[in-house]
Amino acid sequence: MFVKGLECTACGLEHDSSRLQNLCRSCGKPLFAIVDLAAASRTMTRESLPGRERSLWRYREVLPLPSDVEPVSLGEGGTPLLRASRACRTDDVDLWIKDESLNPTQSFKARGMSVAVSMAKHLGAKKLAVPSAGNAAAALAAYAARAGIEAHIFMPRDTPRANVVECRETGAHVTLIDGLITDCGAEIARRKESEAWFDMSTLKEPYRVEGKKTLGYELAEQLNWELPGVVLYPAGGGTGLIGMWKAFDEMETLGWIGKKRPRMFAVQAAGCAPIVRAFEAGEKSAVEFPNAHTIASGLRVPKAIGDFLMLKIIRDSNGGAIAVEDEEMIRVTREVGAKEGLFVCPEGAACFVALKLLRSARKIASGERVVIFNTGSGIKYLETYDRG
Numbered sequence: 603m604f605v606k607g608l609e610c611t612a613c614g615l616e617h618d619s620s621r622l623q624n625l626c627r628s629c630g631k632p633l634f635a636i637v638d639l640a641a642a643s644r645t646m647t648r649e650s651l652p653g654r655e656r657s658l659w660r661y662r663e664v665l666p667l668p669s670d671v672e673p674v675s676l677g678e679g680g681t682p683l684l685r686a687s688r689a690c691r692t693d694d695v696d697l698w699i700k701d702e703s704l705n706p707t708q709s710f711k712a713r714g715m716s717v718a719v720s721m722a723k724h725l726g727a728k729k730l731a732v733p734s735a736g737n738a739a740a741a742l743a744a745y746a747a748r749a750g751i752e753a754h755i756f757m758p759r760d761t762p763r764a765n766v767v768e769c770r771e772t773g774a775h776v777t778l779i780d781g782l783i784t785d786c787g788a789e790i791a792r793r794k795e796s797e798a799w800f801d802m803s804t805l806k807e808p809y810r811v812e813g814k815k816t817l818g819y820e821l822a823e824q825l826n827w828e829l830p831g832v833v834l835y836p837a838g839g840g841t842g843l844i845g846m847w848k849a850f851d852e853m854e855t856l857g858w859i860g861k862k863r864p865r866m867f868a869v870q871a872a873g874c875a876p877i878v879r880a881f882e883a884g885e886k887s888a889v890e891f892p893n894a895h896t897i898a899s900g901l902r903v904p905k906a907i908g909d910f911l912m913l914k915i916i917r918d919s920n921g922g923a924i925a926v927e928d929e930e931m932i933r934v935t936r937e938v939g940a941k942e943g944l945f946v947c948p949e950g951a952a953c954f955v956a957l958k959l960l961r962s963a964r965k966i967a968s969g970e971r972v973v974i975f976n977t978g979s980g981i982k983y984l985e986t987y988d989r990g
């Protein structure tokens with residue numbers, strides 16, 4: 603086992619990692635896996651990596667699945683880090699794009715679900731349930747199918763059509779709800795006992811964040827162990843942001859990187875910006891955002907259970923939180939597409955808008971190295987873009 607145990611991110615209470623766990627049984631906050639880094643470092647060195655498989659399982663020793671158990675994998679991770687071409691010159695920064703649209707099911711949700719479904723299967727789960735605004739559903743459906751486990755998916759009725767169809771075609775049980783992702787989560791919470799579902803919601807089980815942390819390992823490896831100055835991340839539930847930060851700490855303990863961290867920015871939609879509001883108000887946690895609406899369905903998370911973790915990271919890193927209008931995301935998608943040859947998702951587009959705003963506000967200096975996460979593909983959002 604590479605995991606020593608589970609620890610509550612808020613109260614520190616330890617939990618047994620040899621059985622299925624959701625939230626802290628004392629305070630109800632998310633649990634983190636404590637990785638045995640001393641053991642990991644015996645076989646996993648920076649030098650050992652180039653000869654390994656390209657998927658995120660190349661970081662096997664810092665992932666929770668025991669070494670003799672076969673992962674549930676569709677080839678996730680190992681995505682390109684592209685140097686931006688012309689956008690780079692116009693915005694006067696050293697811009698890189700981590701293109702997560704190349705993952706199975708076309709979004710970075712595949713990273714989290716590969717690891718979380720692997721662990722759920724290993725620990726004996728038979729039926730998995732998830733509330734999703736879109737891409738998490740498609741990823742769970744695919745990995746559950748691959749694992750031979752049932753997937754029960756709850757999505758808002760106005761979820762981008764491609765995700766709904768994709769889930770059905772990969773064998774999931776799909777229920778559409780008149781409401782938001784939080785309403786979908788409440789429906790699962792109501793029924794999970796009687797239906798014997800294991801709840802796979804963002805940060806409500808400990809291993810999706812372990813899959814997402816490989817974003818941090820990959821970023822460091824692809825930049826030759828020199829982290830960028832700034833990271834722009836489209837934040838919904840925040841697993842990628844929180845996972846990367848965990849990866850940076852682990853890599854420092856492993857002696858792979860130093861103390862320097864990127865300034866981490868959470869990019870949200872103006873119609874659903876609970877983290878931006880809390881950040882600006884100086885709060886440690888966020889209140890539910892009223893009347894949440896945005897075409898960037900991955901950002902339509904009015905209340906995130908990991909809010910306090912995100913807020914601490916963006917403050918500790920001297921980063922920030924910024925909101926972007928939907929119309930700007932749509933406009934910039936075509937601009938990025940024409941300049942870079944990438945059909946980005948609205949969430950990824952939001953980061954390009956944020957870059958312009960942060961440059962004008964002089965919060966990003968000229969010449970700084972900036973990494974944008976394009977977390978999914980525009981192909982999943984045809985109804986948003988197909989306007990003639």
Ligand SMILES: *Cc1c(COP(=O)(O)O)cnc(C)c1O
Binds near residue numbers: 711947949
């Ligand atoms: C889910 C999602 C996000 C937000 O990710 P979190 O881990 O919830 O912060 C961003 N972009 C896309 C395309 C997504 O599907």
Ligand SMILES: [Zn+2]
Binds near residue numbers: 615629
């Ligand atoms: Zn706790």
